[in-house]
Amino acid sequence: MLQGFYRIGAGVPRVKVADPLANADEVLRLAGEAQQAGCAALVLPELALTGYSCGDLFEQRVLLQAAEEALAKVLEGTRKSAMALIVGLPLRVQSRLFNVAAVLQNGRILGLAGKTYLPNYREFYEKRHFRSVLEHDGTPVTLCGQTAPLGNRLVFDAGNDFVFGVELCEDMWAVIPPSASLALGGAKLIFNLSAGPELVAKAQYRKSLVTGLSARYACIYAFAGAGVHESTTDLVFSGHAMISENGRILNENERFEQDGALIFAEVKPAWMEQQRRAWTSFNDVPSAAVQRIAAAPVPAISALKFRSLPSMPFVPSAAADCAERCQEILSIQATGLAQRVTHINARRLVVGLSGGLDSTLALLVCARCCDLLKRPHTDILAVTMPGMGTGGRTHKNACALAREIGAQLREISIKNSVMQHFKDIGHAPKDLNVVYENAQARERTQILMDVANELGGLVVGTGDLSEIALGWSTFNGDHISMYAVNCGVPKTLVRYLVEYVAGISEPKLAATLRDINATPVSPELLPGGNQQTEGILGSYALHDFFLYYFLRYSESPENLQALAEHAFRGQFKRAEIKRALELFVRRFFNQQFKRNCMPDGPKVGTIALSPRGDWRMPSDASPAPWHL
Numbered sequence: 001m002l003q004g005f006y007r008i009g010a011g012v013p014r015v016k017v018a019d020p021l022a023n024a025d026e027v028l029r030l031a032g033e034a035q036q037a038g039c040a041a042l043v044l045p046e047l048a049l050t051g052y053s054c055g056d057l058f059e060q061r062v063l064l065q066a067a068e069e070a071l072a073k074v075l076e077g078t079r080k081s082a083m084a085l086i087v088g089l090p091l092r093v094q095s096r097l098f099n100v101a102a103v104l105q106n107g108r109i110l111g112l113a114g115k116t117y118l119p120n121y122r123e124f125y126e127k128r129h130f131r132s133v134l135e136h137d138g139t140p141v142t143l144c145g146q147t148a149p150l151g152n153r154l155v156f157d158a159g160n161d162f163v164f165g166v167e168l169c170e171d172m173w174a175v176i177p178p179s180a181s182l183a184l185g186g187a188k189l190i191f192n193l194s195a196g197p198e199l200v201a202k203a204q205y206r207k208s209l210v211t212g213l214s215a216r217y218a219c220i221y222a223f224a225g226a227g228v229h230e231s232t233t234d235l236v237f238s239g240h241a242m243i244s245e246n247g248r249i250l251n252e253n254e255r256f257e258q259d260g261a262l263i264f265a266e267v268k269p270a271w272m273e274q275q276r277r278a279w280t281s282f283n284d285v286p287s288a289a290v291q292r293i294a295a296a297p298v299p300a301i302s303a304l305k306f307r308s309l310p311s312m313p314f315v316p317s318a319a320a321d322c323a324e325r326c327q328e329i330l331s332i333q334a335t336g337l338a339q340r341v342t343h344i345n346a347r348r349l350v351v352g353l354s355g356g357l358d359s360t361l362a363l364l365v366c367a368r369c370c371d372l373l374k375r376p377h378t379d380i381l382a383v384t385m386p387g388m389g390t391g392g393r394t395h396k397n398a399c400a401l402a403r404e405i406g407a408q409l410r411e412i413s414i415k416n417s418v419m420q421h422f423k424d425i426g427h428a429p430k431d432l433n434v435v436y437e438n439a440q441a442r443e444r445t446q447i448l449m450d451v452a453n454e455l456g457g458l459v460v461g462t463g464d465l466s467e468i469a470l471g472w473s474t475f476n477g478d479h480i481s482m483y484a485v486n487c488g489v490p491k492t493l494v495r496y497l498v499e500y501v502a503g504i505s506e507p508k509l510a511a512t513l514r515d516i517n518a519t520p521v522s523p524e525l526l527p528g529g530n531q532q533t534e535g536i537l538g539s540y541a542l543h544d545f546f547l548y549y550f551l552r553y554s555e556s557p558e559n560l561q562a563l564a565e566h567a568f569r570g571q572f573k574r575a576e577i578k579r580a581l582e583l584f585v586r587r588f589f590n591q592q593f594k595r596n597c598m599p600d601g602p603k604v605g606t607i608a609l610s611p612r613g614d615w616r617m618p619s620d621a622s623p624a625p626w627h628l
Contacts, residue, residue: 001302001303001433001558001562002301002302002303002304002559002562002566003300003558003559003562003581004160004161004268004269004270004300004559005266005267005268005300005301005302005304006031006040006041006162006266006267006268006269006298006300006301007037007038007040007045007264007265007266007267007301007305007306007355008039008040008041008042008043008086008189008220008264008266008267008298009034009037009039009041009262009263009264009265010042010043010044010220010222010223010224010241010242010243010261010262010263011030011040011042011043011241011260011261011262011263011320012028012044012045012224012226012227012239012241012253012257012260012261012410013027013030013044013045013048013223013227013228013260014026014227014259014260015048015051015095015227015229015230016227016229017050017051017053017230018050018051018054018056018063019051019066019510020049020050020052020063020066020067020070020543021066021069021070021073023048023049023050023051023070024049024070024071024073024074024077025073026075026134026260026370027044027048027049027070027085027087028073028074028077028078028125029411030042030044030260030262031074031078031081031083031085032130033262034083034262034264035081035083037264038299038301039083039264039299040083040084040158040162040298040299040300041083041084041085041086041162041164041189041192041222041298042083042085042086042418043166043192043222043223043224043237044086044087044088044190044193044224045088045193045194045195045224045226045227045239045435046083046088046099046101046168046169046193046194046195046226047089047090047099047193047195047226048085048087048088048226049067049071049074049089050063050066050067050070050087050089050090050193051068051226051229051230052195052236052366053195053226053230053231053233053235055231055476056128056129057595058090058097058129058130059129061241063090064090067089067090068088068089068143068144071087071089071102071109071144072144072145074104075104075107075108075144076107078104078105078106078107079106079107080106081105081106081107082105082296082297082298082299083297083299084103084104084105084110084156084158084164084300085103085104085105085106086101086102086103086104086166086193087101087189087193088100088101088102088103088168088193088195090129090130090149091112091141091143093136093141093150093168094218096131096135096136097116097129097130097131097252097581098114098130098131098133098136098150099114099115099126099130099168099561100113100114100115100119100133100150101113101144101191101193101475102113102148102550103156103166103170103229103293103295105153105295105296105298106296107162108146108148109143109144109148110148110155110156110157110293110295111149111151111291112143112149112150112151112154113133113151113152113154113165113166113167114132114133114136114150114151114152114168114616115130115132115133115152115167115168115169115170115171116133116134116152116167116168116171116174116178116223117132117170117171117173117174118130118131118132118170118590119169119170120238123197123234123502124170124380126170126503129526130417133150133151133152133303134152136150136398137149138151138291138569143488144441147392149291149293151291152167152171152178152181153165153178153182153185153288153290154166154290154291154293155177155182155185155187155290155292155293155376156187156292156293156295156315157187157293157294158295158297158298159164159295159297160300161188161268161269161273161433161528162188162269162297162298163164163186163187163189163269164185164187164189164191165178165179165182165187165190165191165259165290166182166190166191166192166193167182167188167190167191167192167196168192168577169178169192169193169194169195169196171192172192172194172209172210172213173209174621175478175591176271176571176603177213178465179182179213179217179219179221179291180217180288181217181288181290182290183217184285184287184288185288185289185290185292186287186288186290186292187219187223187290188219188220188269188272188273189219189222189223189267189269189272190214190219190220190221191211191221191222191224191517192210192221192223192224193224194223194224194225194226194239194240194540195225195226195230196225196226197235197236197237198235198237198238198240198255200493203238203240203255203428204222206225206240206555207242207249207546210223210242210244210249210611211244211247211249212247212425213244214244214245214246214247214248215246215247216594217282218246218272218275218276218279218282219272220243220244220245220246220267220269220272221244221245221389221606222242222243222244222265223239223240223241223242223243224231224241225238225240225241226261226263227238227239227257228256228257228258229260234499238255238256239253239255239256239257239260239261239560240253240255241253241261241263241295242263243263243264243265243267245265245271245272246271246275246618249268249511250265250267250307251263251264251265251306252591255305257283259544261396264305264306265306265307266301266304266305266306266307267307268553268555268610270533271277271553272301272497273451273613274421274552274553274554275553277417278294283590287304287397288592294398294452297528303342303501303566304566304590306395309563310566310567311541311545311568311571312492312541312544312545312605313544313545313548313549314365314490314492314493314544314548314605315492315493315496317593320521322496322500323500323503323601325499326385326496326497326501328367329489329493329497329604329605330364330430330497330500330501331368331553332488332602332604333365333368333485333486333602333604334365334368334369334371334372335372335603336483336485336601337349337365337366337369337483337485337602338369338372338373338526340482340483341369341373341458342459342587344458345456346456346457346458347379347455347456348379348380348381348394348452348455348456348458349366349370349379349380349449349450349457349458349460350381350383350452350455350457350458350459350460351363351366351380351381351382351383351385351448351459351460351462352383352384352385352444352445352447352478353382353384353398353401353402353409353450354384354385354390354394354398354461354462354524355393355394355395355396355397355401355516355519355522356394356516356519356521356522356524357464357494357495357498357516357517357519357521358400358462358463358464358467358486358490358494359398359462359490360498360513360516360581361461361462361464361485361494361497362460362461362485362486363380363382363401363402363405363495363497364382364405364498364501365460365485365486366378366460366485367405367406367437368521370492374395375502376406377405377406377407378406378407378408380405380406380407380408381407381408381410381412381451381455381457382397382398382401382402382405383406383407383409383411383412383413383447383448383451384399384402384409384410384411384585385398385411385412385413385414385443385444385447386411386413386414386415387413387415387440387443387444387524388415388418388436388525389412389522389523389525389526389527389528389529389531390524391522391524392400393519394519394522397512397515397516397519399411399511400508401500401509401513401516404508404509404512405509408449412455414440414443414447415446415606416441417443418443420437421439421443422436422439427606428440432526432527436525436526437474437523437526437569439476440525441473441474441478441523441525442474442476442477444477444478445474445476445477445478445481448481449623452482458482458483459481459482459483460482460483460485460486461478461481461482461483461484461485461486461487461599461601462478462481462485462486463478463479463481463484463486463487463493463546464486464487464489464490464491465486465487465488465489465490465491465541465542465607465609466490466491466492466540466547467491468487468552468583468595468598469543469547469587469588469589469592469607469609470537470543470583470584470591471535471588471590471591471592471594471595471600472537472585472587473594475593475594477597479594480599482599483599484598484599484600484601485601485602485603486598486600486601486604487598487608487609487610488602488604488607488608490540490544490545490547490603490607491521491540491543491606492515492544494542495517495537495542498513498517499513499514499517501513501567501590502514504608508524511627514527520532520533520534521534521540522597523622535582537580537587538576538579538580538583538584539572539576539580541568542564542568542572542576542577542580542581542584543580543584545560545563545564545568545590546564546581546584547566547607548562549563549586549606550584550588551607552606552616553605555603556587556626557626557627558628559577559583560581561564561577561628562575564577564581565577577619578628581628582628583626585623585626585627586623588623589621589622589623589626590623592617592618592619592621593619595609595610595611595615595617596611596619597611598610598611
């Protein structure tokens with residue numbers, strides 16, 4: 001069962017301008033639908049109880065009184081609802097009128113978040129009617145017979161990391177928005193009630209602000225804009241609603257809907273806390289002085305309905321994004337290698353080419369490095385080293401790949417030297433144990449190092465991020481190189497990089513790359529050709545999934561299991577996921593000693609395991625607390 005997830009919503013009601021009691025019914029309708037959906041919090045647009053476009057009617061006591069009556073109706077209608085409901089209305093405090101968001105729960109007004117920045121330019125004329133909440137001294141006010149604080153720094157704490165704040169429309173566009181203080185004060189969710197009219201290209205700019213703020217504050221940002229039923233005397237409103245998490249849109253409605261809108265997203269506020277904890281510059285900013293308000297616990301969810309977790313979080317979902325991402329990753333890898341080659345004045349690039357995915361990517365990076373340095377591809381020496389388990393398909397592809405890239409190819413069989421080594425150490429060649437396998441890996445590394453020394457070259461490592469996480473390498477064998485270009489690339493992304501290059505290559509090279517991609521992953525260390533890595537370890541897709549959520553969000557094994565079951569439903573049985581997860585945890589902890597002395601290599605994404613930068617862990621840490 002998932003833990004710590006909540007469903008939040010943004011709604012666009014069908015308002016009747018200047019008819020608060022009718023609008024209260026509409027608010028209750030949407031609130032009822034959201035509550036039925038298991039929503040923890042629902043945000044509605046700015047001034048939803050009156051309509052934003054009332055103009056000078058905001059000066060009328062009748063409208064203001066009706067707005068208070070409408071709020072009382074909503075309070076009564078949500079008296080038994082633990083869902084936090086955030087709805088906008090005008091609030092009169094003596095001679096001043098404020099544009100506020102009432103935060104309601106269980107029939108109570110928890111607080112009144114006031115609008116700070118009032119637009120008064122071009123089509124906006126808010127200062128004609130309203131005053132900034134900064135003009136209020138922060139004391140509580142009375143509304144609907146209840147007393148509640150009014151301010152712009154109210155943080156509502158519902159427990160279990162569900163801590164939220166509220167800002168209104170123009171506040172989001174300000175140089176220093178109130179959400180900055182709210183986030184620094186501990187709010188992990190920000191709700192924005194808006195009523196900006198629609199203009200050409202404004203929607204995209206609005207969306208960029210929402211995603212940008214959610215990234216800047218490492219928060220969840222829910223936005224609800226006034227809809228098409230506002231007055232169209234001079235302006236048109238589109239009812240734009242969206243929910244963003246840490247720079248990524250989780251859900252967004254179709255604008256200009258005639259029937260209103262209600263969208264949901266499923267979020268885990270604890271993920272934002274984890275992001276902030278790791279983001280030291282966020283914590284270097286002094287915490288803001290906020291007024292913290294206790295709220296009742298909001299309903300959590302045990303299963304995801306509206307959120308589709310990507311089964312391959314390292315791989316972008318959109319094809320256009322994937323191409324751009326692949327190009328950028330290859331550029332990072334090649335640039336890192338080029339700098340190292342230049343710094344040590346390496347005359348050659350030496351790479352062990354097996355015909356598998358990782359060495360293929362390393363060779364492609366070497367070719368790009370040569371292009372950057374304006375050096376011929378013949379400066380690359382691809383060494384294929386057939387051993388006891390080398391298959392005909394991979395050997396053929398290795399030779400073809402080197403030829404099509406234009407690299408020099410040298411074949412050095414390791415069979416005789418390994419057999420001599422077995423004789424020297426007294427190992428029986430029929431004993432196909434770890435000695436049998438690791439001796440081959442270490443022999444290959446020795447050959448590459450000695451050849452590089454002979455040529456004044458640099459040995460380019462091939463191991464990827466997934467193998468580094470699992471320790472799936474031979475210590476002082478393929479574990480070691482002079483520069484590890486693939487160390488930041490997980491296995492699932494390696495496939496996409498190879499496929500990307502195939503898509504922009506000449507037919508012969510493309511065909512070879514695609515055949516390599518279609519070949520089962522294998523270390524090819526045992527005779528017979530039946531040694532498949534994923535049959536031993538479990539799917540790399542699962543391991544990359546675990547790695548991402550374990551390192552980025554510090555997820556527990558129980559949640560990793562539940563998240564994987566959701567993301568891979570229909571692909572893997574529960575028992576398969578559990579087996580792979582147990583193996584991941586065990587190997588991740590037990591193999592840290594290899595990561596502690598891994599070679600240099602470029603970080604390409606948010607997840608990396610270099611002991612000099614991203615991940616420092618004792619080699620003898622116990623995995624016991626992480627066991628299922």
